[in-house]
Amino acid sequence: MNEPDTSWSQLRKRARSRLLRMHYESHVGHLGGNLSCLDLLLTLHHDVMQPEDRFVLSKGHAAGAYYVTLWNTGQLNDLDLTQFHQENTRLPGHPPTSGIEPILFATGSLGHGLSLAAGLALAKRLKGEPGHVYCLTSDGEWNEGSSWEALIFAKHQGLANLTVLVDLNGLQGFGTTQEVANLDPLAEKFEAFGVPTVLINGHSHQDICTALQSNPSTFRAVVAQTRKGSGVSFMENRMEWHYLPMTESQYRQALQELEAE
Numbered sequence: 001m002n003e004p005d006t007s008w009s010q011l012r013k014r015a016r017s018r019l020l021r022m023h024y025e026s027h028v029g030h031l032g033g034n035l036s037c038l039d040l041l042l043t044l045h046h047d048v049m050q051p052e053d054r055f056v057l058s059k060g061h062a063a064g065a066y067y068v069t070l071w072n073t074g075q076l077n078d079l080d081l082t083q084f085h086q087e088n089t090r091l092p093g094h095p096p097t098s099g100i101e102p103i104l105f106a107t108g109s110l111g112h113g114l115s116l117a118a119g120l121a122l123a124k125r126l127k128g129e130p131g132h133v134y135c136l137t138s139d140g141e142w143n144e145g146s147s148w149e150a151l152i153f154a155k156h157q158g159l160a161n162l163t164v165l166v167d168l169n170g171l172q173g174f175g176t177t178q179e180v181a182n183l184d185p186l187a188e189k190f191e192a193f194g195v196p197t198v199l200i201n202g203h204s205h206q207d208i209c210t211a212l213q214s215n216p217s218t219f220r221a222v223v224a225q226t227r228k229g230s231g232v233s234f235m236e237n238r239m240e241w242h243y244l245p246m247t248e249s250q251y252r253q254a255l256q257e258l259e260a261e
């Protein structure tokens with residue numbers, strides 16, 4: 001078990017460094033979208049979620065950031081992380097169907113996570129179970145009709161035990177979200193569907209805590225403005241870091257920047 005750090009900056013630095021190391025050693029990409037949502041995942045799991053709460057990572061390609069978060073909370077260990085993306089691993093590049101207790105669903109086929117989360121929240125209500133359900137989506141996933149169908153369903157059912165978070169980094173696999181299929185202004189669109197929505201800085205620990213630690217009376221959305229590749233100068237807001245693995249020199253530079261921060 002790893003002893004969680006209490007200081008936010010230490011916690012974040014430790015998690016970012018471990019995330020970079022894991023992706024470097026496994027020679028895999030998806031770093032940009034992992035770094036954009038890491039602060040959301042860390043804050044949610046360290047400062048917000050209670051044992052009876054559940055989480056669905058709809059943007060399954062951010063599995064690395066999620067695994068590192070579970071490592072920080074002591075639910076995965078160092079040996080687990082060394083198996084990331086290897087043959088027959090428990091830690092594939094997208095969340096697995098089974099084998100890691102907090103992970104309830106295999107995700108990464110985009111646009112499906114909020115439907116799964118809404119089903120969980122409705123089941124909790126029907127069974128009279130306590131606990132809140134959190135779902136993290138990318139922004140690109142809101143190109144999918146199924147995401148909007150789930151939003152309408154959650155609103156219609158009045159699922160006060162469900163919160164959807166959006167990692168609004170403005171980029172997706174083939175360009176900016178404005179170029180591919182413009183989603184702006186996403187928070188206002190959610191409001192137009194009757195869903196109370198707050199727009200926050202997704203890299204501000206305080207903003208994330210404030211948005212999530214209140215007790216909602218209905219289904220709500222938190223739209224978090226983030227930077228793809230956050231914390232690494234040559235990755236920030238650059239679409240290619242959706243895909244690229246790091247070279248050794250890039251890895252060294254990225255670590256140096258995080259250490260200097």
Ligand SMILES: [Mg+2]
Nearest residue numbers: 139140171172
């Ligand atoms: Mg995105």
